[in-house]
Amino acid sequence: MKTTLRVLLILTLGSVPAWAALGQYEASVSADQQYMKSEDHVQVFQAYKVHTLTTPNGTTVREYVSPQGLVFGLSWTGRFMPDLHQLLGNYETNLQTATPAQTQIRHLRGLTVKTSDFVYTNFGVMRMWKGSAYVPSLVPSNVSVEVVR
Amino acid sequence: MNRKIFSTGTFARFFIGVMVLVVLASCGGGSGGSSTSTTITPATNNSVALTVGFGPNGQSSGITNGLFTTVTVCQHGTSNCATIPNVLVDTGSVGLRIVSSEISSLMLPTIADQTQDELVECVQYGDTSYSWGPMQLADVQIAGETASNIAIQALGAAPSSFTVPATCLTTPVNPNLPNGGNEDTVATLGANGILGIGDAAWDCGTSCVGITTGSTYAGYPYYICPTGQACEEIGVPTSDQAVNPVAFFSSSDTNGVMIYLPSVGATGATSVPGTMYFGVGTQSDNALGTATLYAMDPCGYFPTVTYGGLAYTDTSCSSGTGGIGGILDTGSNPLFVSDATTLGSLGISDCAQGTAGYGYYCVTNGPATLSNIALSGYNGVGSGNVSLSIADATTLFTANPTFAVFNNLGTDSGTSPATDFFDLGLPFFLGRTVSIGIAGGSVPNGASAPYGFVAF
Numbered sequence: 281m282k283t284t285l286r287v288l289l290i291l292t293l294g295s296v297p298a299w300a301a302l303g304q305y306e307a308s309v310s311a312d313q314q315y316m317k318s319e320d321h322v323q324v325f326q327a328y329k330v331h332t333l334t335t336p337n338g339t340t341v342r343e344y345v346s347p348q349g350l351v352f353g354l355s356w357t358g359r360f361m362p363d364l365h366q367l368l369g370n371y372e373t374n375l376q377t378a379t380p381a382q383t384q385i386r387h388l389r390g391l392t393v394k395t396s397d398f399v400y401t402n403f404g405v406m407r408m409w410k411g412s413a414y415v416p417s418l419v420p421s422n423v424s425v426e427v428v429r
Numbered sequence: 430m431n432r433k434i435f436s437t438g439t440f441a442r443f444f445i446g447v448m449v450l451v452v453l454a455s456c457g458g459g460s461g462g463s464s465t466s467t468t469i470t471p472a473t474n475n476s477v478a479l480t481v482g483f484g485p486n487g488q489s490s491g492i493t494n495g496l497f498t499t500v501t502v503c504q505h506g507t508s509n510c511a512t513i514p515n516v517l518v519d520t521g522s523v524g525l526r527i528v529s530s531e532i533s534s535l536m537l538p539t540i541a542d543q544t545q546d547e548l549v550e551c552v553q554y555g556d557t558s559y560s561w562g563p564m565q566l567a568d569v570q571i572a573g574e575t576a577s578n579i580a581i582q583a584l585g586a587a588p589s590s591f592t593v594p595a596t597c598l599t600t601p602v603n604p605n606l607p608n609g610g611n612e613d614t615v616a617t618l619g620a621n622g623i624l625g626i627g628d629a630a631w632d633c634g635t636s637c638v639g640i641t642t643g644s645t646y647a648g649y650p651y652y653i654c655p656t657g658q659a660c661e662e663i664g665v666p667t668s669d670q671a672v673n674p675v676a677f678f679s680s681s682d683t684n685g686v687m688i689y690l691p692s693v694g695a696t697g698a699t700s701v702p703g704t705m706y707f708g709v710g711t712q713s714d715n716a717l718g719t720a721t722l723y724a725m726d727p728c729g730y731f732p733t734v735t736y737g738g739l740a741y742t743d744t745s746c747s748s749g750t751g752g753i754g755g756i757l758d759t760g761s762n763p764l765f766v767s768d769a770t771t772l773g774s775l776g777i778s779d780c781a782q783g784t785a786g787y788g789y790y791c792v793t794n795g796p797a798t799l800s801n802i803a804l805s806g807y808n809g810v811g812s813g814n815v816s817l818s819i820a821d822a823t824t825l826f827t828a829n830p831t832f833a834v835f836n837n838l839g840t841d842s843g844t845s846p847a848t849d850f851f852d853l854g855l856p857f858f859l860g861r862t863v864s865i866g867i868a869g870g871s872v873p874n875g876a877s878a879p880y881g882f883v884a885f
């Protein structure tokens with residue numbers, strides 16, 4: 281069953297990017313959707329679009345798309361953390377380099393990272409995870425970052 | 430062939446090493462079951478000493494505001510036990526997890542399926558680190574309380590051939606973290622184990638029962654690792670999941686805990702003692718008295734926290750987006766409250782990278798006070814105001830490097846009020862008696878709190 285599913289995924293991904301949403305074109309959302317085996321509900325606002333993906337695990341991922349067609353923000357909430365390797369894409373390295381490595385500042389619960397072009401926050405107690413990430417330079421000028429929620 | 434037996438998605442429990450256990454039990458003799466004594470049973474000793482401090486790793490690499498206690502783990506039905514100090518007390522998780530080197534003198538049966546594939550759990554933490562280890566059965570004793578034959582996790586005891594599955598490690602683990610982000614040793618975990626005594630009886634509950642291989646997407650905790658194959662997710666009955674030991678105590682002190690910690694001064698303290706009582710309103714020493722009881726919402730949070738004219742509401746629980754209101758958590762070493770931008774008018778900012786306080790709030794012109802933080806319980810059960818002090822973390826750490834306990838350490842909960850919340854972490858517990866009630870347990874004073882409660 282697992283093998284069959286993987287084959288199907290490879291076939292259906294076609295020409296859209298198979299990896300990453302943040303900073304990528306809107307087409308990458310469908311790769312995430314298929315990877316997460318989720319429904320995709322789209323809401324269109326005046327200055328941006330939101331794709332809401334809900335996984336079979338019950339985790340909800342929102343992807344925020346600019347008029348230029350780029351994913352400028354993400355948010356997630358649910359009992360389990362979504363696959364942030366998939367969702368952060370190239371921005372994964374920003375998270376890794378900014379993660380505090382000193383023990384005194386460590387807090388197991390969560391982490392907020394703010395750099396000039398990558399803002400990330402993630403917090404989890406058992407059975408509840410929530411977080412968001414956005415790329416300030418990609419947020420439309422007439423849109424508040426608070427829409428990423 | 431191995432997979433066939435899991436096609437129903439249920440996990441049949443068998444024990445690796447169970448024969449050893451039977452032999453030991455039969456040699457032990459003497460305990461349990463046969464007593465005909467008429468002595469009146471005294472009230473169960475329900476209090477255990479706590480310490481707030483750096484923990485076993487000390488000043489150099491310990492945990493700031495770490496809350497610790499001592500737990501005794503025994504082979505079921507025997508007096509073959511290990512007494513383990515410096516176990517982190519965490520009301521934000523559920524389940525007892527012990528670094529395996531601390532229980533190496535015991536031969537605890539590992540939960541496995543009928544082909545002897547061990548049940549292994551993966552826990553990833555919010556800072557991108559993780560723990561990984563098999564589920565084992567043990568008797569757990571704290572103070573005079575006993576939870577008999579419950580599932581605990583032995584951190585680091587999984588065979589090295591078991592590669593931690595990518596479906597668990599869903600957040601990019603920072604390879605620069607000690608031990609690559611793995612928290613299965615005392616040196617990396619900063620504790621000999623974690624005593625998860627949050628507001629539920631099981632760490633996953635029914636969400637992990639009906640799982641079939643390949644059906645989960647990410648973040649799932651339970652796996653088996655058949656010989657020669659990658660580890661794969663497996664459905665697990667609640668009886669094999671990591672459980673809240675308090676909910677399974679043999680006494681009547683099963684509805685939660687009451688934690689007392691003394692106050693500390695504004696510059697902090699090296700360490701402070703405290704006391705944890707098991708049960709809330711079940712004995713003379715854990716009565717609520719005049720404390721306000723707040724019912725938690727269906728997700729276990731304060732549904733609304735209002736501060737500075739903004740309502741931080743738990744919309745995640747009902748709509749899957751936005752904030753989570755507020756929580757109480759001993760396992761949060763700072764106060765995760767609002768965000769630095771929103772609190773900027775109080776002189777609060779994020780401590781700069783490279784400073785001692787990096788990762789926490791810094792404050793210009795002395796400590797900032799967040800007053801009149803209004804807390805509301807679910808369905809109006811409980812309301813009240815608290816105030817919090819936030820000090821400059823760099824000053825706190827550099828002025829007194831030997832201090833581990835601070836009641837005014839804060840950090841961001843999010844990046845804007847749309848996603849922010851109020852996590853009243855360990856600093857909030859200092860100078861208070863705080864009760865945490867387990868969902869579904871009895872509620873003192875007849876209050877309506879079906880999803881658990883807190884009181885202080």
